[in-house]
Amino acid sequence: MTDEALARLRDAVRRTAELTRGRAASGLTHNDADDTAGTLATDSALGFDPLPFLTALHTAGARVVVIGQVAGILHGSTELTGDLDLLWDGSAEQAQAVAAALAAVGGTLVEDDGTSTAPTPDSVRRRKCDFATATASGDLCTPELPWGDQDVAAYLDRAESAVGAGVTVHYLRREDLIAMRRAVGRPKDLRRAEELEQLA
DSSP states (O other): OOOHHHHHHHHHHHHHHHHHTTOOOOSOOGGGOBTTTBGGGSGGGTTOOOHHHHHHHHHHTOOOEEEHHHHHHHHTOOOOOSOOEEEOOOOHHHHHHHHHHHHHTTOEEEOTTSOEEOOOTTTTOSSEEEEEOSSOEEEEEOTTSOOTTOOHHHHHHTOEEEEETTEEEEEOOHHHHHHHHHHHOOHHHHHHHHHHHHTO
16 A cells, blocks of 8 residues: 555645646756745756656665655645755765666766766765756755754664655654754745644
């Protein structure tokens, strides 16, 4: 039986497709997102579906945890998004699996100058990488990023899991996602943190 969290994500994908149907491309990516509106207003929302890449990560044996608004949706947030942000440990062993999953869906890494490069185990082992696939783009983050006083390695260890047909999706616990939202402090993060608190 499909996990309720995955059912919520599939419903969000459907609603995003309906909302963006016929919308002309603007040239804006998830990196151009407004701090209030979020990535739903960018081209990253067009055709957005994180499940193919999440399934490829599962198949490759990558232990990657969903953060950001996709994690919020898995917890029951009704606010839509157009990007997929992920947290992983940055290890050499996991880098093999992450690179294989990206390659399996035709994904690339997006450099700071906008050029795309093929994923390799070495190239994904950065503090943060931008990635793009046919149906989702976003950030691949590691604990090496400056997270302030947040113990994100512990967030990885205690992440929740949603299990469906052919896929297991790991995602931040609600309390950890709220803490991350409040630490970032943008208008959209504070708004989404409040929503998550009300879902308790």
